[in-house]
Structure formats: C-alpha cells, structure tokens
Amino acid sequence: MIVVEGVSKTYADGQPAALDNVSLQIADGSIFGIVGRSGAGKSTLLRCLNLLERPTSGRILMDGQDLTRLTDKALRQQRQRIGMIFQGFNLLHSRNVADNVAVPLEIAGLPKAERAVRVEELLALVGLSDKAAAFPAQLSGGQKQRVGIARALAARPAYLLSDEATSALDPETTASILALLRDINRQLGVTIVLITHELDVVKAICDSAVSLAAGRVVESGTLLQLQADPSSRLGRSLAPSLQGVRAV
Amino acid sequence: MKTDWNEVLQLLLNATGETLYMVLLAGLFTLLIGLPLGVLLFISRAGGLSPLPRLNRALGAVINLGRSLPFVVMLIALIPLTRLIVGTTLGSTAAVVPITIGAFPFFARIVEAALDEVDKGRIEAIVAMGGDIRHVIFKVLLPEALPALVAGVTLTLVMLIGFSSMAGVIGGGGLGDLAIRYGYQRFNNQIMVVTVVVLVVLVQGVQSLGDRCVRSLAHRR
Numbered sequence: 001m002i003v004v005e006g007v008s009k010t011y012a013d014g015q016p017a018a019l020d021n022v023s024l025q026i027a028d029g030s031i032f033g034i035v036g037r038s039g040a041g042k043s044t045l046l047r048c049l050n051l052l053e054r055p056t057s058g059r060i061l062m063d064g065q066d067l068t069r070l071t072d073k074a075l076r077q078q079r080q081r082i083g084m085i086f087q088g089f090n091l092l093h094s095r096n097v098a099d100n101v102a103v104p105l106e107i108a109g110l111p112k113a114e115r116a117v118r119v120e121e122l123l124a125l126v127g128l129s130d131k132a133a134a135f136p137a138q139l140s141g142g143q144k145q146r147v148g149i150a151r152a153l154a155a156r157p158a159y160l161l162s163d164e165a166t167s168a169l170d171p172e173t174t175a176s177i178l179a180l181l182r183d184i185n186r187q188l189g190v191t192i193v194l195i196t197h198e199l200d201v202v203k204a205i206c207d208s209a210v211s212l213a214a215g216r217v218v219e220s221g222t223l224l225q226l227q228a229d230p231s232s233r234l235g236r237s238l239a240p241s242l243q244g245v246r247a248v
Numbered sequence: 249m250k251t252d253w254n255e256v257l258q259l260l261l262n263a264t265g266e267t268l269y270m271v272l273l274a275g276l277f278t279l280l281i282g283l284p285l286g287v288l289l290f291i292s293r294a295g296g297l298s299p300l301p302r303l304n305r306a307l308g309a310v311i312n313l314g315r316s317l318p319f320v321v322m323l324i325a326l327i328p329l330t331r332l333i334v335g336t337t338l339g340s341t342a343a344v345v346p347i348t349i350g351a352f353p354f355f356a357r358i359v360e361a362a363l364d365e366v367d368k369g370r371i372e373a374i375v376a377m378g379g380d381i382r383h384v385i386f387k388v389l390l391p392e393a394l395p396a397l398v399a400g401v402t403l404t405l406v407m408l409i410g411f412s413s414m415a416g417v418i419g420g421g422g423l424g425d426l427a428i429r430y431g432y433q434r435f436n437n438q439i440m441v442v443t444v445v446v447l448v449v450l451v452q453g454v455q456s457l458g459d460r461c462v463r464s465l466a467h468r469r
Contacts, residue, residue, distance in 0.1 A: 079378035
C-alpha cells in the first residue's frame, strides 16, 4: 500500500506550489489513475512516489516505510521494488532488447545465467521473444513500450509507475498496451499507478482515480464511486461509452 | 641543390616515427586523464547527478587556464615540470608532457559536452530502477555517448598531430621539426613539400578511420 500524506512540493521560493498538501491512498493490487491538465502536478506527484522528486514536506509511505527518511542506499533498494515506464520509453540505444531488459537485474546483482532465464520469461510475457537481438531504433513505438514494461517488471517489483506511457502511441497500440498492463496487474498482482491526460485510459483500466488541479486533489475515489456520484465532474466524464473501451 | 632521396626517406621515416610516438603516447595519457575528468565535470555540475559546485568551478577554472595558453608558450613554460616527470627536457618523450597537458583540458571539455547530449530520460530510468552513480556512468553515460566520444578522440588526435609539430622547439623531433629545420631554414623545398604531404595523409587517415568507427557504432542506434 502506498500512502501519500500531506505532500507539498515547491520548486523555488515565491513560485506556486507544484503540489499542495496532497493526501491519498493506493490499495495493493489496484490500478490507480492520476488525471489532470498539463501543469496540474500529475507528473510531480508520480515522481514523488519513487522520490525522483523529493517532496518539500509530507510523507510517502510504502508498505509502512517512509521513503523520505531512507538513506540513499536503502532508497536505491526500495526503488528496485518500484518499476517505472515512460512516455519517451527511455531505453538504452547502445543495448539490444534483451540487454535493456537485463539492466535492473544487473543492478540487483543477479548472475548472468539467471538474468538470461528471466529476460526470456519477460520477453515472452510482453510478446517480444523474437526481438531479443533487435536494437531499440529498429522497433515501433508500441514495441519499445513493451520492452519498457518488460524492463520495469524485471526485478519483480510490487509497484509499477506509468508516466504517460501511452501518450506517444496511436489508439490501437494504446489499447494493446493497456490490455497488457491490465494482464500484468491481474496475473502478477502488481499495483499500477498511472498518470494520463486521456480519460479513456482511466475508463479502460483503472479501479480508482484522483483528479488534480493546480497541485491540489479535486476529487478521488473508486471508479464506481465517482460514476455513481452525480455531483462528480470526473465521474460524469468517465461515465459514457464505458463498455466499448473496457472490451479492448 | 641536389637532393639525396635516400637521405630524405631516412629523415622522413624517423620524423614520422617520432610524430606517431608523441601523438600515440600523449593521446593515451590525454584519454586516461581527460575521460575521468570530463565525467567528473559532468556529474559535479550544479543540478547534476552528484552536485559538487565548488569542485566543478575549480576544475573548470584550471581547464580554462590550460586552454587559454598558446601551445608554444606552454611548451616552454612547462620545461621545469617536464624535467621533474621525465628527467630530461629534450627529445620526443619529454615533448609528451607538454603535449598531454595542452590536450587533456580540451578533451575533458569534449567528454563533458558528449555526456551532456545523452538523453536525460535514460539517466532517470536507471536512477528510478535503483541504480547508483556508477551504474549511471557505466551503463548509460559512457555507452550512450560512445559515438560522440570516438568522434572527440578523433578530433583530439588531429589536434595532437598539430601540437607535436611544435615539439621541435624543445628538440622533440617529428615532422614539424623536419619541415622547419630542413624545409624552411635550409630552403629545401622538396623536404618541405614531402613533409606537408605526409602530415596531410596522416591527418586524413586518422579522420577517416575515426569517422568509420563512429559510423559503425552508430548504425544500429
């Protein structure tokens, strides 16, 4: 479980806070969506969850442990339990697909033979077994994101953070990546936290969502609660055409 | 004036050997000093991976000092240091000291600029998966910047050929020395021309070899 407690983030004195006293809880095994316009603080909030951004105040509790109080070494170990995927994929272009997926395993100090076995499993999971020797520049956007997902899952993380992972992809590819994320959530029990500016993504796979505006939480709840609440703007925008997208 | 081509050939071979010796040895030391220094410059920047702004400013000042001196002046100014390190101030080996000192600040800046071109998202991905600074340097920065680094080595080698041609000032020998002593001071135009041709071929060779390495590294990226 991830608990965000009163987290604020200010980049420079005198500037408006990127996050303003944000509190929320993310249940284990759920898919949690963070929505909002650009500049609402989604990305900052997500990056606070693995301390790529350090909150100015407040706490990030992951399984009861306050990440903001960890030593550098303990934080690096904790980060091995948190996978992350990115809008721009961020694959290493000097390595082929298999070696990209192996990076977290190298960092974890796994012996070479075990790395090879695990990489094979992961590539099968994301449907890219035949691309092991390809280089990122030779892949399509959807394939790159699949490699990104395989890499993020390599060290068997409990959590997966997704930073606009489908925003650079066309609708069909987006649907297939979302289906993959949902399978991963169901089969491996990985808790997924995703940020997106596309409400369709939330409709398609999220169990719970929070909407941010100007660094503050506007609404939050499970998808069912939000949709059932007639006063919820987020619920209203999530309501229609649900079946079609869910069927993907 | 009649030219004894056998003698010219002998002079030319010796001088080319001296030039290659100075360039390769100084190139090795330039790489060994400049590469770690460039990495240090990059990671110690304010807002960098391991910010040490004071160290960064101090290194930057020393490097800029090294780059602002004309090489001929440095060659002479460094004579006491050369004596300290090599034990003599004359000859090709002695020339390696000022050549290295003239070149490594330049190469360190090239390394810094090459690392700066590496996509920040790739660095962040490694940090997010629990990587430490060594992982970032050896798994992201150096491999991802490799084509740019090789291009920088090529540029530096060509510059070293230029530096080594001034080594004659302290008796370092080499092609530049040959051109000045025989070609210029003894009015021997044939030697002048032949030496220039060898220098041009040398530079072209280094450059095209470097370009080929960069292409073969970059073709899949």
